[in-house]
Amino acid sequence: MPGKSSPALELDVGERAVRISNPDRVYFPDLGLTKLDLVQYYLSVGPGIVNALRERPCMLHRFPKGLAGAKVHQKRLPAGAPDWVPTVRVFFPRYGRHADELCVRELADVIWAVQMSTVEFHPWNSRAADTERPDEWRIDLDPMPDCPWSRVQRVAGVVHEVLDEFGAVGWPKTSGGKGLHVYVRIAPEHGFTAVRRAALAFAEEVRRRAPDDVTTTWWRKDRDPALLFVDYNQNARDHTIAAAYSVRGVPDATVSTPVRWDEIPDIDPRDFTVRTVPARFAELGDLHAGIDDAVFRIDPLLERADRDGVEPVDLDSESEE
Numbered sequence: 244m245p246g247k248s249s250p251a252l253e254l255d256v257g258e259r260a261v262r263i264s265n266p267d268r269v270y271f272p273d274l275g276l277t278k279l280d281l282v283q284y285y286l287s288v289g290p291g292i293v294n295a296l297r298e299r300p301c302m303l304h305r306f307p308k309g310l311a312g313a314k315v316h317q318k319r320l321p322a323g324a325p326d327w328v329p330t331v332r333v334f335f336p337r338y339g340r341h342a343d344e345l346c347v348r349e350l351a352d353v354i355w356a357v358q359m360s361t362v363e364f365h366p367w368n369s370r371a372a373d374t375e376r377p378d379e380w381r382i383d384l385d386p387m388p389d390c391p392w393s394r395v396q397r398v399a400g401v402v403h404e405v406l407d408e409f410g411a412v413g414w415p416k417t418s419g420g421k422g423l424h425v426y427v428r429i430a431p432e433h434g435f436t437a438v439r440r441a442a443l444a445f446a447e448e449v450r451r452r453a454p455d456d457v458t459t460t461w462w463r464k465d466r467d468p469a470l471l472f473v474d475y476n477q478n479a480r481d482h483t484i485a486a487a488y489s490v491r492g493v494p495d496a497t498v499s500t501p502v503r504w505d506e507i508p509d510i511d512p513r514d515f516t517v518r519t520v521p522a523r524f525a526e527l528g529d530l531h532a533g534i535d536d537a538v539f540r541i542d543p544l545l546e547r548a549d550r551d552g553v554e555p556v557d558l559d560s561e562s563e564e
Contacts, residue, residue, distance in 0.1 A: 254282070259327060259351035263358050270309040270362065273494040276517060281490065282357050287521035288488045289350040291501070291529040295486040296347035298370040300333045302483050303345060303356055304363035304492055314492060318342045321359045328352055331371040335481060346371050362492045365483035368438075369431070376431040377438045380541065382413070382445070383474035383484060384423040387458075390471050392421065392511070394456050398471050399423055399507045401453045405445065409544065412537035414530075417512040419491035419499035422471075424484060426531070430540045435480040436555075441544035442475035444553045449473050461556050475555065487531050488524075490517055501530035 249267035253260050266279035285292055303317040319342045320330050331346040347353055347364075356364070368379040382402060386395050399415065402425055406413045413425040429438070443459065450457040450473065458470040466472060477484055485491060485499040500515035500523070515523075547553070 252279070254354065256286070256351040256354045257349055259349070259355075261351055261354045261358060263354075268309060269311075270306060271494065271496045271517075272309065272311055274496055274518075276496055278357070278360075280517065281362065282354055284490065284517045284521060285353055285357055285488075286350070288524045288529075289353075291524060291531065292353055292364070292486065292488040293347060293350050294529055294531060294534075295488055296353065296364055296366050298331075298346060298348065298372065299366035300331050300344040300346060300369070300371070300374060301367070301486075302365040303359075303361040304365065305360045306362050306492060307360045310362075310492060310494065315360075317361075318344055320345050321356075323359075325355065328355055331374065333367070333374050333481075362490050364486045364489045366486050367481070367483060368478060369435075373431055375434055377433075377435060377478065378429055378431040380427040380429045380438055380442060380539070381477045381484065382425040382427070382442070383418075383477045384425070385418075385472045385474045386421050387466055387468045387470055387472060389469040390421075394469075394471050395421070395423055396507055398449065398453055398456050398473075399425075399504075401449050401457075402473075403504050405448050405452070409445075409539070411539040412534075413504075414501065414534050415504060415507065416487050416499055416501045416531070417497075417510070417515055419485055419489065419493070419497045419512070419515075421512065423507070423512075424499070426487075426534065428534050428538050430538055433541060433545075435478065437545060438541065439475055439478040439555050440548050440553060441541040442478045443555045444544045444548035444551065446473035446475045447551065447553060448547070488520070503530060 251264045268278045305315040329346045330343040368377040411427050415425045446459045450459050458466045460466045489499050491497045496517040498515050498520045
């Protein structure tokens with residue numbers, strides 16, 4: 244006979260009461276981590292995950308049966324949401340459709356999503372005030388299958404150098420996998436295509452300085468499997484990556500974790516997990532807390548793109564004024 248379900252809990256999260264059903268359901272079988280463990284993790288990094296998601300359309304990676312079951316990529320808010328859970332409407336030109344996505348404003352919104360079996364949070368790089376104009380430029384250091392972690396670390400140093408020269412402040416984090424992400428807060432003055440074009444101009448400069456380490460080749464099949472791809476495509480419409488402090492849906496329950504630039508030469512991304520990040524957060528706080536105070540205008544990168552004739556491959560999903 245099937246096991247008896249554990250009784251539901253009700254948690255006070257800020258001014259909200261959030262019901263957690265089946266708190267003992269195992270989500271990470273290799274570690275024995277449950278839904279309640281996942282809830283407690285997100286509570287422990289509450290200011291950080293809210294800062295990463297605040298006012299952004301957010302796609303959810305849900306695992307209704309835990310990692311042992313199928314993953315659901317959820318754009319629309321799951322059914323049954325309380326009326327206090329906020330949404331934002333976004334448009335998908337490729338399909339000619341709209342969707343009302345989760346738009347986090349407080350920690351209770353995050354915990355409710357976890358109650359609905361969300362493990363990973365994947366926010367847009369634009370906000371509800373103007374979903375067509377990104378305010379976040381994302382630099383994705385994506386290692387190809389044979390690329391060693393030492394190469395990722397080395398290229399991160401080049402990225403930091405180039406950002407400094409442009410006068411941009413970068414906020415690095417582990418991807419929760421084998422790569423690194425660097426976020427730059429930008430003025431929301433341009434659409435997705437322009438931001439992606441600026442990102443490609445930056446990627447090409449990084450490749451120019453580290454040609455033995457970096458590729459910007461568009462087609463995956465044409466990339467050297469030992470190189471690191473500076474993935475400018477993560478700035479396209481509806482392309483999302485795991486948020487800072489998001490758990491990843493992998494057996495080791497790794498976390499996409501903010502780090503300091505001076506830590507990168509020494510860290511191993513596998514060390515940042517649901518079990519280790521809460522203590523780090525308690526000690527260091529949110530390392531991305533100041534991101535909104537360092538806004539960069541991408542015009543110099545667009546000028547570089549004009550000078551060098553940089554034009555990314557057109558994407559059907561992109562549409563703007």
